[in-house]
Amino acid sequence: MRSTYDEQLQALESSLVDMTHLVERAIVHATKSILEADLLLAEAVIAGDEAIDSLAAEIEDKALQMIALQAPVATDLRIIVSGLRISASLERMGDLAVHVAKAARLRYPLPAVPAELHEVVTEMGNVAHSIVRKTGEVLAQRDVAGAAQLAVMDDRMDQLHRELFVWVLSPDWVYGIEAAIDVTLVSRYYERFADHAVTIGKRVVHIVTGAPYKPLD
């Protein structure tokens, strides 16, 4: 019984890591779709979100079954309940990738990101890519030090978010209000994406150390 249970716990954690891989693909493709005005890729990201939602639902079912059938306590219970929270964050990160892809689709065939902002949005995409990959590693290895690195990456994302505002509010901005709003919202999606990674890192720290979890503001 116990060994089956350990296998189930292991399977739950693997499913979370699998989710990070789906979310990684989603955000990489979403970034490409918005930078290159690639409609097919944007559509693929939007359609692909169902797989992320399904995996989240599966994780929830499995977690509830484990709680009901195995009556876990202490660390195991913490892992399972945190797993539910982590899955919710990853599900939301998938949604944010979809929002980026939808911004690309909305303006197609025009680019949603003006040329001057390609560099900053490219870097936001790179940080988003790195942070979700690192999140997968942190989850797989219950890596408390890695969780701290997620916060550093998030700081970089916040900095890029502020940089983008400087561009948009500069007197040289010639793209008008609609484009300003588009890129502001896209930037906000990336910024929230990184926030969720930090939240997941905090949950992992909570699993490992039992330290109370404190939400971001």
Next chain:
Amino acid sequence: MRSTYDEQLQALESSLVDMTHLVERAIVHATKSILEADLLLAEAVIAGDEAIDSLAAEIEDKALQMIALQAPVATDLRIIVSGLRISASLERMGDLAVHVAKAARLRYPLPAVPAELHEVVTEMGNVAHSIVRKTGEVLAQRDVAGAAQLAVMDDRMDQLHRELFVWVLSPDWVYGIEAAIDVTLVSRYYERFADHAVTIGKRVVHIVTGAPYKPLD
């Protein structure tokens, strides 16, 4: 034992309803702070978020204790785990009220909402107020029909969100890009606020009917 347990379950549900009251106050004050450029009120909303976070943490602790000590199954387990999710949504709604208040603080002593948009932002605030109050009732009474009404209120919020874009993108917009971005983000905070209420409604339906929960896109 069982009666203590029922009391605990009842207490958990009451705490969630208490959270809706705190969030209700936060969004009402946040709306007033941004419409009237009221810095003290904005600061109060920002400072008040800690009480919401603490209550969320308390709910999480209690829920985990109940799972560990009582090994609930079936409906009870569904209530407890859904309670964790609901508390996370309410915690986030509190954050969104804080974001509105911070937008008010950022522009103080200037108003963050131009006069032409007072009406639409006032109505967003009213819908946000109604939806969180209704959320409290839906939770208190496990009201499946009420959960459907949350979705109708959310549709109204989405409509206001679109109306606001029409104003901001109109050729008559004279407030510049910074104000356009401010009100777009504020509008997005209200829109997300309402989304979370719908999510909570879906969780209540899940508790009552056992129907699978499906996340919003």
